[in-house]
Amino acid sequence: MSTPTLNQAQANAVAELLRIAPVAGRLGRLFAEAGHELYLVGGSVRDALLDRLGHDLDFTTSARPDDVEALLRRFSPAVWTIGKEFGTIGCKVEDQGTSWVVEVTTFRSDAYAADSRKPVVQFGDTLAGDLVRRDFTVNAMAVALPENRFVDPYGGLADLAAGQIRTPGTPEASFSDDPLRMMRAARFAAQLGFTPAPEVVAAMTAMADRIAIISAERVRDELTKLLLTDRPRPGLDLLVRTGLADRVLPELPALRLERDEHHRHKDVYEHSLTVLEQAIELEGRLPSRPDLVNRLAALLHDVGKPATRKFEEGGKVSFHHHDVVGAKLVRKRLTALRFSSDEVKAVSELVFLHLRFHGYGEGSWTDSAVRRYVRDAGDQLERLHILTRADCTTRNQAKAARLRAAYDDLEDRIAVLSEQEELASLRPDLDGRQIMALLDVPPGPLVGQAYRHLLELRIEEGPLGPERAEEALRAWWAEQAPG
Structure with missing residues (x-):
């Protein structure tokens, strides 16, 4: 993502604020008349500056949750209170044919205790106290309503224009308050294309162990958000460089196998990131994108290699049965991270099957072998097509062309047999x-x-x-x- 200049960002913000004015202005006046402060805040302000504000609007207020709920019920017939214990009340508003999802949160001043997996929910009394507790300066900007006054006490606008990730206070204090922010820094490096400031990287490296207090579910959710960005590679690389990946996804940094002048093999870590990028490019073949199973399988398809590496004569290196070992490692790790059973099953099956295509180029596959390939892939066949194609990262153009042609031929044979025999629902002739x-x-x-x-x-x-x-x-x- 290209970052805007200060003038461009300000112009974007003005245009976006005018667009949402009917909703934000009405809500601001409602809270002001009740004696409360209200601010558009966080990601909504950041996205307005980047000219990408959607229909989800985040606000913060001095009002306590009961008062917020009472005011929103005057503002909308569709109000929900599922996040009320954390100070958040939501509602849906229809305005001139547009649907808006509004969430209003009481000023917060949460923090983690040294050994706690959950933050202590504390409500604050000032906007300044709320903003300093935000994760990054680009998310610590606000717009006071209904007067549309811009509030930027920590230089978020300048960091936005510079494409930089900084924290409002010291990064050590910020990451101590909520260690998940270290993973969020990696996600924003991928999602926004921003560069973390040196002090942020240093704090992430020094405090990586503290991620252990975060629940597996929250780690999974943040990792998922990172993987579903358009370009997850910079964020994953940051997790590995700072040591965070060693704590949350150790199979990934383990792919950085030692190499020497006598035993040559491709860089498995860089290869895996390239396979991920190529799998993302092929997601147009799937019913919807982004596709989490596709991306997890691409990233983790070779995690069995470190445990199966063997040095052979003549300087070669082998990784026999790394598909079998890798599938077991993937199943164990994704289960520990609380991914769904369907996701665990699908990703581990793809890792187990990702070598099946090898040998097809010699033209040795019978129709029965093609049927077995389809049967074993089951409902993961299209993802297996993508993974197999993405797994070709050779710089030898002639070899790459041969592999593409061979897989084109396999897909053509599958299509012909499918038309003749209904391979998608392969079953015996008798039930x-x-x-x-x-x-x-x-x-x-x-x-x-x-x-x-x-x-x-x-x-x-x-x-x-x-x-x-x-x-x-x-x-x-x-x-x-x-x-």
Whole structure:
């Protein structure tokens, strides 16, 4: 993202404030008439300066939560109080065909105790006290309402124009108050393209251990936000450089394998970041983007390499079975970070399958091998296509072209077989009820064995049809032991 000059930022802000004036102005007058201060604050002001303010508006106020709720119920029929214990009341407002989501939070002065995983919620009495507790100067600007007076006590506007990440107070105090802000600095480095100030990087490095008091769920959410930015690489690199990744995602910095003049292999860490970037570029193939599973699989597909590295004769290095080891490591780490079971399953399966394509270029795959590839990928097939293509980072253009052509050919074969055989829902020609009727057996393990036998035949030979499937089933049944 290109950063605006001061004049551009000010002009952007004026234009955006005029756009939201009907809502912000009315709300400001409502609070002023009740004797309370109200300010547009934080990300809303930052995004207004960057000319990217959406329809979500954040405000802070001197009013306590009960008073805020009473005022918002006069302002909107749609009010929610799910965040009331933290001082936040929300509502939805319709104005001239536009829907606005408004959240108003009482001045805060929260802090973490030395050994606490949750902040102590404390309400403050002044805007200055609220802003100094904000994470970064670019989020510590406010606009007083209804008079539209700009408040910038910590130089956020100048930092915005310079593309710099700084904290309102000392970074040590800020990160001590909420250690998750260290990860948030990495997210803003990616999301905004900003550079953290040297003192911010130094504090992140010195205080990386303090991230341990943050719950796995909050770490997961911040990591997810980082990965879903347009360019996550700078933020991930910052996590690794400061040692934070060693605490929250140690498999990533472990990819920085030592190299020497005798044993050569590509830089696995840099390769993984490049695969992530290339996978993001291919996300247009998916139903929606950004896609978290796609990005996690791309970033972590080679995490099994450090544990499987072996030096071979002739200066070569091997990583046998790093797909199997990597899938186990991914499952363990994502579970610890409280990702959903569906996300854990999908990412670990993609890591396990990411080498399956190797060898296809020799043209040795039969139709049954193609069917098995589709069957094993299941509903992750499109993501597996993306991961396999993104995993090619060679600078050898001829080799890269051969790999692309080979995978184009594989996708063409899958498309042809899919049209002929409905590969997307690959199943035997007989279902469980038909198997039980033909064999005259009740539900149980034998039915599952018969089903799997027919499925293997379906994969090896393609569609059999009901008659051939019945013959094959009876032949299999005749070979089973009596009883």
